[in-house]
Amino acid sequence: MTGRIEGKIALVTGAASGLGAAIVRRFHAGGAAIMLADIDEAQSTILTRSLGLIRAAGRDVRGGLDRCLRWG
Numbered sequence: 001m002t003g004r005i006e007g008k009i010a011l012v013t014g015a016a017s018g019l020g021a022a023i024v025r026r027f028h029a030g031g032a033a034i035m036l037a038d039i040d041e042a043q044s045t046i047l048t049r050s051l052g053l054i055r056a057a058g059r060d061v062r063g064g065l066d067r068c069l070r071w072g
Contacts, residue, residue, distance in 0.1 A: 006031030016043035025051065 010027050014020035016038035027034055028051050036053075038044045 004030060008032045009035070011035045011037060013037045016040040016047060021047055028053070 005027055010023075010032045012020055012024050012027070012034060015024050015034075015036035017040070020038065024034055024036060024047060034053065036044050036048060
């Protein structure tokens with residue numbers, strides 16, 4: 001997948017486990033910048049650290065994308 005998504009930005013919801021985590025790993029390997037969104041902040045942090053990413057935050061996207069994107 002390298003090249004197809006390199007330099008792209010991806011917002012992955014449900015990213016802390018299962019299919020979401022697999023997508024994060026695949027996009028990371030392909031060179032994309034990733035924002036992880038998941039209600040489970042602890043698991044998001046574990047995944048973020050395992051990939052050497054900078055920051056994770058628990059986010060509940062059910063309230064809308066605007067609320068999810070605020071890093072407060």
